[in-house]
Amino acid sequence: MLAYIIGVVLFALGICISVALHEAGHMVTAKAFGMKVRRYFVGFGPTVFSFRRGETEYGLKWIPLGGFCDIAGMTALDEVTEEESPRAMWRFKTWKRTVVMMAGSVTHFILGFVVLYLMAVTMGLPNIAAASEPRQPVIASTSCARAATTSAQLNDTACPPGAPAPAKAAGMLPGDKILSVGGKPTPAWDTVLQIVQNSGGPTPITVQRGDRTLNLVVDIPRVQRLTSDGQVREVGMMGASTQIPPAYLHYNGATAIGATFSFTGTMFSETAQRLVQFPERIPAVISAIFGGERDPNTPVSVVGASRIGGEAVEQGLWEIFFFLLASLNFFIGVFNLLPLLPLDGGHIAVVWYERVRDWLRGLRGKAAGGPVDYTKLSAVTMVLVVIGGGITLLTVTADIVNPIRLQ
Known part of the structure; x- marks a missing residue:
């Protein structure tokens, strides 16, 4: 039981670190381009401690479920001081804003790659061919x-x-x-x-x-x-x-690089497939809440992933623990790039809409238009937030009352 609790805590900590580094990706790139970063905090809720270094306040909050990076003027609706106005994010070039908003997802991809590489040179990477091809x-x-x-x-x-x-x-x-x-x-x-x-x-x-x-x-x-x-x-x-093919393939420090890149490509493909199938798997989650058999292919929440991580540690299956952690990083990274507000991908879509719109206006001899009015998108954003919250509630409930377990 102690090993299970340790596994759950370690996996939850891994997720928290991933999200904290996601926000750090936004912060580092924003600072590199000269944007003003007001605050960088890990967690939510009441502040445990904070300190100021330069123009940025850094800190830790009580609820370690994420974090945030407060960049001045992320949209034209954000209030900025007179001193912040020249460095407001929305004033910067399209490509710079895109890099800043993509940096969080890229951080997840780098983390996933690093975890897989370390697996490749230690415990090995899953032998996909052994699972997919007949002996x-x-x-x-x-x-x-x-x-x-x-x-x-x-x-x-x-x-x-x-x-x-x-x-x-x-x-x-x-x-x-x-x-x-x-x-x-x-x-x-x-x-x-x-x-x-x-x-x-x-x-x-x-x-x-x-x-x-x-x-x-x-x-x-x-x-x-x-x-x-x-x-x-x-x-x-x-x-x-x-001959039973090995479940995991081992590599040395050099060969692991190519193998990890190849395996990462496979994981991106599988992640995209899971996202496409995501809506059709929700009814199975609802069925599991009310006593139906839990399909192992249904979505899981952070709670469910942490429970599986705990079971993996309890059974000594560290390769499953780290593989699940890498998979979750890839999923979060890809999901966050979907062109939907309030995700980073939604902000990127708005930025490029402005770019294309102004280019078309220029072809017609017109001046560039102003920044997109986010208030006109608030209704759509709120609907997506409600849907996302509902799905999160469903998956968390299913992971509590009828969790997916390791066989």
Whole structure:
């Protein structure tokens, strides 16, 4: 239980650090361009402490759920003093404002990349091919065909005296690729297992050995086995196994760079896919709140992610802990760039709308228009805030009453 609590706290702390660095990204780039940053705080609520360095106040607040960076004149509606006015953010060039607003998401991407790189050189990166591609029907070793009706017996690889070794007796060798069993093609190892388990007695098996094709006959016995659904059934067994691909791939300091970039690209693609599927998964979240089975692919809140992180630490699965932390950083980074207010992506969309609008006005010989009036967008912004708050409430509730758990 203590390990679980430590895991939850560590994961929540990781999220807080990520969000704090997100805001630091805004602050650093704004200062670099000469904008005035009034305040940079980690957390919300009452102030624990603060100090001023230069023109910026830095501090920590009691509720460590995020933070904020107060840049003078982020929009033309923001009140600025006479001294701040020349350095108001909305007065700066479009590309500079864009960089400042993108800096938060870019920080998340950098954090995610760093976490994945450190995983690559230590515990390894998840082997995506092993999860997505079927195992090839290539023999790695031969053994005996024995009964196993309990989990302990399944894990015991020793062969009892007199147990038959059908595949070995038929002349099957490691490296043989099984082309067919009983005349049925076997493109994958799962197909081999399915056919063999339904077979019994002398069964023709065609294998490829180097550049030769051999026709073997394997006398498949029927034995009692504990199957994946927890039931004991009589199945055919030939006493052969294939190589199980590693769940994680390890790299050195140099090769990890390319591998991490490649894996990051895959994660961006999966993140975009999750965002597209996000709305259609909300009904499943509602169903889970009222007792339905929780789909592991449904969205989770910070509460749910922290609980999974806690379970990962409790079970010693640190690779899942860090992978989840990297995934969350990528998701937050991409989500925050959606062209919706009040997200950073919404502000970027407004900035570029102003740019394109003024360019079109210039083509018609007109002067540039003024800054966008954010009051006209307040209704849409409020609707999106309410929707976002509602989704957050749903996911938090589901993560409390019916959480996703590690198997």
